[in-house]
Amino acid sequence: MQQDVATAMKTSLEQSVIQALRSVLGDGSCVLHEPRFQGNEQAYVQECITSTFVSSVGRYVDRFEQELAAFTGARRAVAVVNGTAALQVALQLAGVQAGDEVIVPTLTFVATANAVHYLGATPHFVDSAEDTLGMDPAALKDWLKHVAEPTAAGSRNRHTGCPIRAIVPMHTFGHPCDLEGLLTIAHDYRLALVEDAAESLGSYYQGQHTGAFGELGALSFNGNKVITTGGGGAILTNDERLADHAKHLTTTAKQPHRWDYVHDEIGYNFRMPNLNAALGCAQFEQLPSFLASKRRLAERYAEAFRGVESVRLMREPKDCRSNYWLQTLLLDEAVADQRDAVLTATNDAGLMTRPAWGLLHQLPPYQQCPRAPLSVAESLARRLINIPSSAGLA
Numbered sequence: 001m002q003q004d005v006a007t008a009m010k011t012s013l014e015q016s017v018i019q020a021l022r023s024v025l026g027d028g029s030c031v032l033h034e035p036r037f038q039g040n041e042q043a044y045v046q047e048c049i050t051s052t053f054v055s056s057v058g059r060y061v062d063r064f065e066q067e068l069a070a071f072t073g074a075r076r077a078v079a080v081v082n083g084t085a086a087l088q089v090a091l092q093l094a095g096v097q098a099g100d101e102v103i104v105p106t107l108t109f110v111a112t113a114n115a116v117h118y119l120g121a122t123p124h125f126v127d128s129a130e131d132t133l134g135m136d137p138a139a140l141k142d143w144l145k146h147v148a149e150p151t152a153a154g155s156r157n158r159h160t161g162c163p164i165r166a167i168v169p170m171h172t173f174g175h176p177c178d179l180e181g182l183l184t185i186a187h188d189y190r191l192a193l194v195e196d197a198a199e200s201l202g203s204y205y206q207g208q209h210t211g212a213f214g215e216l217g218a219l220s221f222n223g224n225k226v227i228t229t230g231g232g233g234a235i236l237t238n239d240e241r242l243a244d245h246a247k248h249l250t251t252t253a254k255q256p257h258r259w260d261y262v263h264d265e266i267g268y269n270f271r272m273p274n275l276n277a278a279l280g281c282a283q284f285e286q287l288p289s290f291l292a293s294k295r296r297l298a299e300r301y302a303e304a305f306r307g308v309e310s311v312r313l314m315r316e317p318k319d320c321r322s323n324y325w326l327q328t329l330l331l332d333e334a335v336a337d338q339r340d341a342v343l344t345a346t347n348d349a350g351l352m353t354r355p356a357w358g359l360l361h362q363l364p365p366y367q368q369c370p371r372a373p374l375s376v377a378e379s380l381a382r383r384l385i386n387i388p389s390s391a392g393l394a
């Protein structure tokens with residue numbers, strides 16, 4: 001009897017989480033992230049149709065590229081079909097070749113590793129830091145001391161003999177990783193740095209927008225990102241020569257001519273269609289309000305979860321400004337075994353939540369790849385929960 005009362009009085013973790021979510025989101029159900037089309041989307045897309053410029057020529061592509069460059073402070077932006085293609089071409093232009101290894105966090109979306117694989121290179125997985133959820137420079141430095149040796153051209157893996165060509169930090173859920181530490185390592189080991197900034201449009205590291213700290217970076221405008229073009233992506237760079245080459249490569253490497261088809265290297269048909277760029281221009285006009293809304297939502301979640309034991313809301317790292325793309329709860333290690341109960345209860349209640357991605361080194365195609373000790377990422381993957389994050393919820 002006494003025990004029953006004690007059990008009934010102790011609120012379970014999943015009930016506390018639902019209560020906190022409801023205090024912010026109210027009654028009813030909520031998806032994880034949905035796009036919002038309340039601006040000029042209809043008008044701009046309609047204009048493409050009316051003018052017949054729906055495909056690879058049209059003024060919205062140029063305008064979208066110019067706006068992205070101005071907003072991010074990158075010298076140039078090249079719009080492409082999706083973020084994965086942006087990353088693939090960025091890596092190719094950074095010098096990644098078949099047979100190379102590329103340093104990638106294991107805690108990321110599969111596209112980060114796929115882009116490496118498409119070039120015939122191999123992802124080499126490294127650990128993440130608890131305070132940023134991104135690549136951990138301290139752990140990477142220790143690992144490279146052990147695994148890398150200098151060569152005439154840069155570094156190689158002393159165990160596999162393969163060149164280590166580049167490092168691809170990713171800004172997890174919009175929280176910038178420790179770029180300063182990673183840039184130092186890239187410099188010391190002569191590795192190219194290419195940012196996977198797919199999730200971090202509107203996120204800043206030490207006052208500077210993410211995505212162009214290294215040679216090149218990649219953005220995504222998939223349907224679930226901060227702004228969407230339906231499907232789309234962009235390559236960012238401060239190097240005019242690389243930008244021109246990116247544009248050339250992603251438009252079938254055709255030399256400009258009034259009628260001749262001369263392609264001077266093997267390019268890709270990766271150009272963003274005007275229809276998608278039109279959507280992007282309309283979304284871009286609303287980006288400041290989306291970012292403000294997401295920041296408000298983070299404040300309200302932080303307040304709501306302040307009293308919930310063993311759970312903490314992920315906040316922007318030191319010296320960073322996050323876009324708060326996906327709001328994230330981090331369970332204490334002691335209650336990590338209750339993560340699935342929280343996921344079940346919240347989804348049953350109509351509040352969509354999700355764990356982080358499965359770690360890439362555990363996926364069937366990537367199990368044999370070289371990797372560093374990954375204990376922090378393994379712990380984070382057991383404890384992370386993404387909660388409803390759409391702009392407009394706050």
Ligand SMILES: *Cc1c(COP(=O)(O)O)cnc(C)c1O
Binds near residue numbers: 084112170196198231
């Ligand atoms: C979304 C995403 C991508 C790929 O973007 P697509 O536009 O879907 O191809 C790459 N990396 C990360 C980390 C992402 O979240």
